[in-house]
Amino acid sequence: MMENKRFNIRVYGFLIDEGRILVTDEFRLGIFMTKFPGGGLIYGEGMIDCLKREFMEELNMEIGNILHYYTTDFFLASELLPVESQLINVYYLVQAKKPYPFKTTDKKFDFPEVVDGVQCFRWIAITELTEEEFTFPIDKFIVHKLRKDFGN
Numbered sequence: 543m544m545e546n547k548r549f550n551i552r553v554y555g556f557l558i559d560e561g562r563i564l565v566t567d568e569f570r571l572g573i574f575m576t577k578f579p580g581g582g583l584i585y586g587e588g589m590i591d592c593l594k595r596e597f598m599e600e601l602n603m604e605i606g607n608i609l610h611y612y613t614t615d616f617f618l619a620s621e622l623l624p625v626e627s628q629l630i631n632v633y634y635l636v637q638a639k640k641p642y643p644f645k646t647t648d649k650k651f652d653f654p655e656v657v658d659g660v661q662c663f664r665w666i667a668i669t670e671l672t673e674e675e676f677t678f679p680i681d682k683f684i685v686h687k688l689r690k691d692f693g694n
Contacts, residue, residue, distance in 0.1 A: 548627040550620040553592045554580030555636040556611060558692060562665040565675070566600065567651045569660050571622055574651055575677040578633070579663075589632055597636070600661065601644045607637040612687060618680055631680045668693045 556578060557564040566579050581596045583589065590608055597605045611633045620629040646663045653660045666675065671689055673682040 548625060550627040550629050551583040552581065552629065552631045553583055553589050553596065554578040554631060554633050555593050555597060555605060555608075556633060556688070557605075557636055557638060558668070559665070561669070561692075562667050563671070563688065563692075564646075565664050565666055567653075567662050567664065569651070569653065569656050570658060572658075573622070573677070576650065576675055577677060577681055590634075593634055593636070597638075601642075601663070603638050603643050605636040605638050607635075609635045611635050612684060614680060621678070629680065633684060 554577070564579060565576055568575050568577070579597060579600050580593060581600075583592045587595070593608065594605060597603050612631075613633070614629065614631045618629045618631075620627045644663055646665055648664065650664065652662050652664075668688055671685045671693070673685050676682050676685065
């Protein structure tokens, strides 16, 4: 008998500007979270199309020069879904035209009010990235790779 196991595929973009990387602070599913911009792949959608859609939805911005950076290469169970699933994260480096159309803040979770789906954006210097800044294990893992590759 085959078990019905699912995959949860997430696609994220690293927007890097002047040694800083864009992160998103969100309140979803009753949890305060800090992660990178992006989200879930919809069935029938390609990875790049997903990333473009997510950046348009979240940041009202078109992205280009999209370059694969990292795909999860170890098992990681999804923590937030009610059904058991294997998490696969795909990260891309992205670029966008300035001036950027989104607002940023210097304060974590700087929301006008705490309601499900609320979101704000911050720049963090890559040299100052720490595991503690992020909510999810895969983002904590990727911090070390980013610092090594871009934290001169």
